[in-house]
Amino acid sequence: MPEGRHRPQRTCLGCRQAFDQSQLLRFVRSPEGDVLVDYRGKLPGRGGYTCLSIDCLRQAVARRQFDRTFKAPCRVSSVDGLAAGLEEALRERLAALIGMARKSSQIVSGSSLVLDALERPERLAVVIVAEDISAGIAEKIEHKARSRGVPCLYFSTKADLGQFLGRGERSVTALTAGRLAETFLAEWQKLKEFQGKFDVKDPSA
Ligand SMILES: [Zn+2]
Known part of the structure; x- marks a missing residue:
């Protein structure tokens, strides 16, 4: 402005x-x-x-x-009740952004495709991992994302992630670099800021 x-x-x-x-x-x-x-x-x-x-x-x-x-x-x-209302609003917004990314083909979905895509990390802005993913896959994805300098965060469940993407269960997805992904990361940061947690898995951390 x-x-x-x-x-x-x-x-x-x-x-x-x-x-x-x-x-x-x-x-x-x-x-x-x-x-x-x-x-x-x-x-x-x-x-x-x-x-x-x-x-x-x-x-x-x-x-x-x-x-x-x-x-x-x-x-x-309760403050916790208000905080929960905000968290829900933010989660809905994040879900909507994933849906928008899908509609505009700014997404890579599925663990093997995301692992492949991480071979060209400059194309990816963020890797999103379902919270209920199996520990073995989570570790593999997170390790590779971290080593390639792509933020990796845990959001929602496999079932919900699949739903945002208009599919069955999805354990991993990634947003390609662009404004949508920037908005997603900014909204995510707001959620963490509010919670007083800064747990975006920063590769440099
Ligand atoms: Zn204040």
Whole structure:
């Protein structure tokens, strides 16, 4: 975005610092008084914002900042519940991105094809391994991805991965280098950032 253009700023209800709205998580209040994560920023009504940090969310809830923002009593059953809502939204987004990559042929799917594709690692942006894959295959894939400098992460199950790809079970898939894969990795990083974990299997780690 060109410099000087106005970008909306919002204050985090946890740490009280101002950031670009696009960097913050948006929350809305349902008519019943529940605080909901509005991950895509599309739900109508007044919004409350926090950093993408579970600590800021905890502070916002502990200090009843949502009640103040929405000028009405808010129910937050638990921070963990809100965190789970966000995690679900992020997982849905990641799944949708894998589906989009499939439709635009930016995907390599199946462990043997991914192992082959890792012979030309510059074409690949990320290897995605099902969490319920057998340890032997996981080790083989992860080792090769790491040695070729391609990030390798564990996401969803074989059944779900297959479903995102419109097939039967899939234990391994990879996204080819491009904007879609960059978006996927950025969303993944958001999830880890929120959880306070940075466990993308960075090959240099
Ligand atoms: Zn904050």
